[in-house]
Amino acid sequence: MKGLLLLLLSSFFMFVSVVSTHADELYYNLVQLDFSAGEKIENDLMRVVLVASSEGTSAKTVSEMVNKEMQWALDVLEKESKIKKETLGYRTNPQYKNRQIVGWYASQQLQLESEDIELLTTLVGTLQEKLKVQNMTFAVSDNK
Numbered sequence: 001m002k003g004l005l006l007l008l009l010s011s012f013f014m015f016v017s018v019v020s021t022h023a024d025e026l027y028y029n030l031v032q033l034d035f036s037a038g039e040k041i042e043n044d045l046m047r048v049v050l051v052a053s054s055e056g057t058s059a060k061t062v063s064e065m066v067n068k069e070m071q072w073a074l075d076v077l078e079k080e081s082k083i084k085k086e087t088l089g090y091r092t093n094p095q096y097k098n099r100q101i102v103g104w105y106a107s108q109q110l111q112l113e114s115e116d117i118e119l120l121t122t123l124v125g126t127l128q129e130k131l132k133v134q135n136m137t138f139a140v141s142d143n144k
Helices: 002-027 059-077 117-127
Strands: 045-056 084-097 100-114 132-139
Touching (some): 045 059, 045 117, 059 084, 059 117, 100 117, 117 132
16 A cells, blocks of 8 residues: 555656646746837838930040039039939940940939928929939838
């Protein structure tokens, strides 16, 4: 009888020890947090990339034309402090026919950015007199 009682007690303690060890493995240093939040924010920043381009038989002539158009655009934008302006990639590329250079193509990009969307839209309309819109995007400003 003592043997049976001793066997039952030792089996019970081994079971409790195994369950306790398994429980420690599952939850030891385990923290789970879950949080989410959302807010609808409207785009308040407009970016526009315009391009001045020209092609012709002389590299000098097409470059001068692009430079003239870009300077005109910068002069139009000169007094606009709400518009961030940056000139981007300038390229001059030869045009080939039968492995011979037959002409030249030049272009330069102008990137404009503003939170005053109405003003920028008006200026882009003016600038399209000589430049072409290449890309227009809207985003959320860092201020929001």
